[in-house]
Amino acid sequence: MYLKQYIDHTLLKPTATEADVTALCKEAVHYGFYAVCVNSCYVPLAKELIRDSKVKLAAVIGFPLGAMATEAKIREVEYCVAHSADEIDMVINLGWLKSGRYNEIISEIEQIKKVIDKGTLKVILETCYLSEKEIQLACELCLKGNADMVKTSTGFGPEGATLKAIRIMKDSVGDNAGIKASGGIRDRKTALEFIKAGASRIGTSSGVKMMEE
Template sequence: MKLNEYIDHTLLKPTATVEEIKKLCEEAIEHEFYAVCVNSSRVELAAKTLKGSRVKLAATIGFPLGASSLESKMVEADAAIAQGASEIDMVMNLGLFKDGEHKAVLTEIATIKTAIGNNLLKVIIETCYLNEEEIAGASELVMKAGADYVKTSTGFGTRGASLKDVEIMKKVVKGKIKIKASGGIRDAATAREYIDLGVSRIGTSSGIKIIS
């Protein structure tokens, strides 16, 4: 198992500078990480820095709250793809989900997926705010809506991923879509536990530490 091939090398802090984004991309190229994950305002810069490399580029949408309108998420996703992203990490509308507006949540995810076409859509369900039943229900919605991945966390909630979260998600999606674990994964042993459980991607700002 080559850990670097599972890692989305991530920098999403609001204060991230041009130099820090460039460094992130250069590290991803050097260590052959699978992808880089940045806020949508930094996609153009990241795309330029990654040009000619095999590293994929993911942009966050509706981040970190998921509470922005579908219309604004659409504009953000379209712009990110136009500027060079090939993967979108979108936060699900948690308020709508908590209200039981599951059809609206499904429509939002399906609409974004249709808009970005063959590009990958990962949907963050922010498990720290959900009980076990809700984690299962949200994973089901993400799968039904046609997303490519269900993702645990933004890293900005009350906690990050847990192995229990992933076990619940795995039982629901049954390999039909992939799982990304993110938030609080900072060492190789933890990363391996998630991969052994069936996770296809790890989102982390500790990628270099993990592979070292």
């Protein structure tokens, strides 16, 4: 197994500069990572930098809270798709989940998936705020909304990915969706443990370190 094929090389810090994103993309191309993951404002720059490579471009939307209006999320997705993003990582509306507004969540995911069409849609659950039953429920809603993958975390919550959450997510989605473990994964050994537990993608800013290990 080649770990590099699982890695979304990620830079989402609010202070990320153009130089930082340029370095990220050059590293991804050099090491052959699966994708780079950036904030939507850097989609055009990142796409230009990886254009002649096999590296995919993922953009986060509704990030990191997920609490903005559906219309705002859709407009952000449209911008990213117009600038050739291959994948979208959207944040689920946690307030809606805890309020029982399940149909709105399904509809939001469906609408965003419709915009990106054949592109990959990952839905971030921010599992640190959810009980085991809520993680299961969130996964079910994502499947009903036609999401391609479910993802643990933004990296901005009080806790990132956990093996327990990955196992719950795997039990919930089975082979019907991929799973991305993201948040706090900083070394090769940990990344491999998450893959063994069921993750099909690893979101990390420590990809280079993992390759050097």
